[in-house]
Amino acid sequence: MITPRHGAIALAILLLVTLPVWVGNHYYINIASQILLFAVFALALNVLVGYGGLVSLGHAGLFAIAGYAGALVLQAGHGHLAADLFAILVTLAASAVFAVLALRSTGIGFLMITLALGQIVWGIAYRWASVTNGDNGINVTTRPAPFGLSLSRADTFYYATLLVFLLAVLTMTVFVRSPFGASLRGTRDQARRMTALGYNVWLIRFLAFLFSGFWTGIAGLLFIYYNQFISPQVAALTGSAEVLLMVISGGTATLLGPIAGAAIVVIMKNVVSAYIERWNLVLGVVFVVIISFMPEGLVPGSVRLCRWGWQKLRARRNGVAARPAEEPSP
Amino acid sequence: MSVWVLLAVNSIALGGLLFLLSAGFSLIFGLMRIPNLMHGSFFMLGAYFGVTFLDKGLNFWLAALLSGLAMAVIGGVIERLLLRRLEGQVLPQVLLTLGFAFIIGDLCLMIWTGDPWQPATPRHLAGAVQAFGIFFPLFRLVIVGVAVVVAIALWLMVDWTRLGAMIRAGVDDPPIARVVGIKVSRLFTLVFCLGAALAAFAGVMGAPYLSVYPGLDFEMLPLALIVVILGGTGSLLGALVGSFLIGFLYNFGQAMFPDLAYVILFLPMLLVLVLRPQGLFGRVVA
Numbered sequence: 001m002i003t004p005r006h007g008a009i010a011l012a013i014l015l016l017v018t019l020p021v022w023v024g025n026h027y028y029i030n031i032a033s034q035i036l037l038f039a040v041f042a043l044a045l046n047v048l049v050g051y052g053g054l055v056s057l058g059h060a061g062l063f064a065i066a067g068y069a070g071a072l073v074l075q076a077g078h079g080h081l082a083a084d085l086f087a088i089l090v091t092l093a094a095s096a097v098f099a100v101l102a103l104r105s106t107g108i109g110f111l112m113i114t115l116a117l118g119q120i121v122w123g124i125a126y127r128w129a130s131v132t133n134g135d136n137g138i139n140v141t142t143r144p145a146p147f148g149l150s151l152s153r154a155d156t157f158y159y160a161t162l163l164v165f166l167l168a169v170l171t172m173t174v175f176v177r178s179p180f181g182a183s184l185r186g187t188r189d190q191a192r193r194m195t196a197l198g199y200n201v202w203l204i205r206f207l208a209f210l211f212s213g214f215w216t217g218i219a220g221l222l223f224i225y226y227n228q229f230i231s232p233q234v235a236a237l238t239g240s241a242e243v244l245l246m247v248i249s250g251g252t253a254t255l256l257g258p259i260a261g262a263a264i265v266v267i268m269k270n271v272v273s274a275y276i277e278r279w280n281l282v283l284g285v286v287f288v289v290i291i292s293f294m295p296e297g298l299v300p301g302s303v304r305l306c307r308w309g310w311q312k313l314r315a316r317r318n319g320v321a322a323r324p325a326e327e328p329s330p
Numbered sequence: 331m332s333v334w335v336l337l338a339v340n341s342i343a344l345g346g347l348l349f350l351l352s353a354g355f356s357l358i359f360g361l362m363r364i365p366n367l368m369h370g371s372f373f374m375l376g377a378y379f380g381v382t383f384l385d386k387g388l389n390f391w392l393a394a395l396l397s398g399l400a401m402a403v404i405g406g407v408i409e410r411l412l413l414r415r416l417e418g419q420v421l422p423q424v425l426l427t428l429g430f431a432f433i434i435g436d437l438c439l440m441i442w443t444g445d446p447w448q449p450a451t452p453r454h455l456a457g458a459v460q461a462f463g464i465f466f467p468l469f470r471l472v473i474v475g476v477a478v479v480v481a482i483a484l485w486l487m488v489d490w491t492r493l494g495a496m497i498r499a500g501v502d503d504p505p506i507a508r509v510v511g512i513k514v515s516r517l518f519t520l521v522f523c524l525g526a527a528l529a530a531f532a533g534v535m536g537a538p539y540l541s542v543y544p545g546l547d548f549e550m551l552p553l554a555l556i557v558v559i560l561g562g563t564g565s566l567l568g569a570l571v572g573s574f575l576i577g578f579l580y581n582f583g584q585a586m587f588p589d590l591a592y593v594i595l596f597l598p599m600l601l602v603l604v605l606r607p608q609g610l611f612g613r614v615v616a
Contacts, residue, residue: 055421057428101600104607108365108420112555113603115367116596119552123592130589237548241428248425281436287429291422292412 016162020155029154030226035266036158036165037222042246042258043172044215049244050253051181052208053188055111058098058118060239062213065121066091066220067230071138072131080144088217095213099206106191118240125232137231140224151225161222168215172255175211184208185253238280242269245283249290337581343470345577346477347539350532351550352557352569353484354525360564361501362518364413365420367427369529370551371434376401376530377542378438381447384537390452394534398527405526409519431547439544448541473535480528481570488566497521501564556599562612571610 020029041063048054070087074080102113125132132138143151151157175181186194187201194201224230233239242265250261272282294301351373358366376397383393408430416422450456451469458465488494499507500514507514533542540546557576561568575598583594602609 055424057424101603104603108359108363108424111365111420111424112359112559116552116555116559116599119548120593120596123595124590127592128589238432241432244425248421278436278440280432284429284432284434284436287425287432288412291416291426291429 013166020158026154029158031266031270033154033158033161033226034270035263036161037219037226038243038246038266039259039262040165040168040215040222041219041243042250042262043168043255044212044219045243046247046252046258047172047175047184047208047212047215049247050257051176051184051188052205054102054106054205054209055244056102056114056212057111057237057240057244058102058114058116058121059212059216059243060237061118061121061235062091062095062098062216063220063223063239063243064125064230064232064235065094066217067224067234068125068132068138070221071140071224071230074140074142075138080142084144084221087221088214091213091217091220092210095210095216096206098213099209103202103205103209115237115240118235118237122232122235122237125235132232135232137229140228140230143225143228157226161226164218164222168218169255169259171215176255180204180207238283241287242283245287245290249286337585338578339466339470341578341581342574343473343539343577344580345574346474347532347536348553348557348576349477349570349573350473350480350535351529352554352561352573353480353566354528354532355554356558356561356564356566356569357484357521357528358525360558360562360569361497362521364522365424365427366525367424367551368408368431368434369525369554370547370549371431372401372405372526372529373533373536373550374542374547375404375434375438375533377533377537377546378442378447379530380534380537381442381449381542384449390455390534394531397534398531401530402523402527406519406523409522413522414515414519431551435544435547438547442542444544446541446543447537449538451538469538473539476535477573481566485566493517553595556596559599559609560602562609565609565611568609568611 019032023029023032041059045056045059048056066087069090070083073083073086098114098117101117102110105113126134128134143157145151146160149156151160183194183199183204186199187204191201194204223234246261246265247258248261249264250257250259268282268286269279272279276282290301294305351369354372355366355369358364358369379397379400380393383396384390388396412426413423416426455469455472457468459468459471460466486494488497496507496512497517499510500512500517504514553576557569557572560575561570561572576595579595579598580591583591587594
């Protein structure tokens with residue numbers, strides 16, 4: 001059965017696949033690649049934040065671990081396949097360590113522990129210069145060429161990213177609809193009841209963390225291939241905050257939300273950086289504005305604010321006629 | 331031999347500084363359960379205020395007090411106008427305080443530029459004291475002394491005064507505390523201001539020793555965090571012990587394993603989390 005929803009999805013995929021054709025310019029194709037790779041990252045974090053109710057502020061650490069692991073193996077002269085596999089394994093192991101420690105607690109405790117763990121990764125990347133090259137970072141000289149197709153061009157890289165992105169969306173859809181996804185939402189809403197029903201709440205959260213870590217690692221690899229460079233800046237708290245902003249600005253616990261959020265944040269960052277050097281300031285102000293005025297997320301929030309403003313405007317325009325009706329008669 | 335003694339003195343001094351920083355964090359995060367991610371920013375902004383006052387020729391202690399006062403006002407305004415509306419909502423509180431941390435960090439970079447500021451140690455606190463045939467830098471001892479005084483004052487306040495009893499009552503059971511006539515909301519604002527002021531005061535005390543530079547905020551925040559997690563949330567004694575533990579680990583780690591000093595710092599926190607999640611001196615919350 002074909003519903004309008006299917007039509008919309010088909011149209012979106014069609015638009016994404018033909019994007020390099022109708023965009024043309026390399027600069028914009030690269031921005032589209034950036035949006036897609038950060039969308040993968042945001043989708044991964046959303047597993048924990050949206051569906052698990054576990055807010056992590058250390059995901060930039062996992063993202064950077066994948067990036068550094070891949071970059072280091074490549075630097076040692078090994079192939080791309082070995083580097084990618086190694087990076088994913090290391091990221092999964094790191095996710096397991098993060099999860100075991102952070103899941104000692106939930107709520108604020110979870111958040112603070114992940115923050116501290118993320119800072120450890122940053123500290124290692126920054127201070128352990130003999131391995132990570134410190135602030136100078138590591139260059140990734142080549143992009144992979146799967147099946148003889150070089151990804152060094154903007155459009156081929158875009159297609160590779162799109163493929164990974166679609167795979168991520170697909171697995172997320174399956175995950176959300178699976179019994180496991182339902183049980184994760186159960187641990188978010190009613191942890192005690194889930195325990196009473198015989199579910200192992202800890203294990204569900206642990207596996208969700210690994211799932212999130214896996215896609216974070218994939219996103220981290222895409223990132224080093226896109227940028228061809230990694231430095232401690234990637235692991236900084238700003239990185240974790242940015243991806244969290246992507247998740248909450250689009251609306252948590254939805255599939256489309258983090259994707260829209262990634263698009264908003266990446267576009268905003270590129271536009272802002274073109275004019276002023278104050279990205280952190282803008283990021284902070286956006287956080288404060290979202291929390292204070294549109295707690296439901298940037299997209300639904302702006303719609304509501306616009307509607308509210310429009311109604312005010314209209315009420316003022318024909319105010320004389322409208323007002324007496326609203327006021328209760330004495 | 332004397333190298334180790336000097337290292338130990340430095341460790342104690344850093345511990346004192348960390349206590350000043352994390353005592354406020356312990357009040358705000360441990361007692362009031364507000365995940366205040368701007369605490370490092372309070373420290374840094376306070377330090378910048380301090381160096382500016384010192385630059386104007388103010389007395390060191392006056393500069394530290396004024397900076398604390400200014401930060402109390404800023405913290406109070408943020409708490410009263412924004413944080414208060416998010417009572418009990420962890421994620422929005424985190425995002426709001428994180429947002430302000432970024433704003434404060436970037437504003438500091440704009441105003442005080444990216445160069446580090448290191449005020450000279452005040453003249454009457456410079457120099458060294460000789461004891462047991464070893465010279466100890468006076469200023470570091472002063473930091474420890476101030477930390478001990480603050481620790482005792484806070485302990486007396488929280489555990490032995492009417493105000494402290496009201497704060498504890500407000501934390502344990504806000505509705506009942508309100509019923510018996512305690513203005514919990516006003517009290518919490520007061521505690522938040524106190525925590526912010528302590529962080530700023532610590533920033534000024536630390537300025538001649540650590541210097542002030544961009545990024546100091548997010549370097550100090552995790553330190554306050556590990557001290558509080560280590561010591562147990564809400565426990566001042568825990569914060570004190572945790573501070574000195576971290577002070578020692580930091581200095582000795584830096585001397586012995588310079589590459590991994592930052593990691594060593596977090597090891598006790600991880601150990602405590604695994605073995606004793608409520609922290610060394612934390613209460614088990616039912």
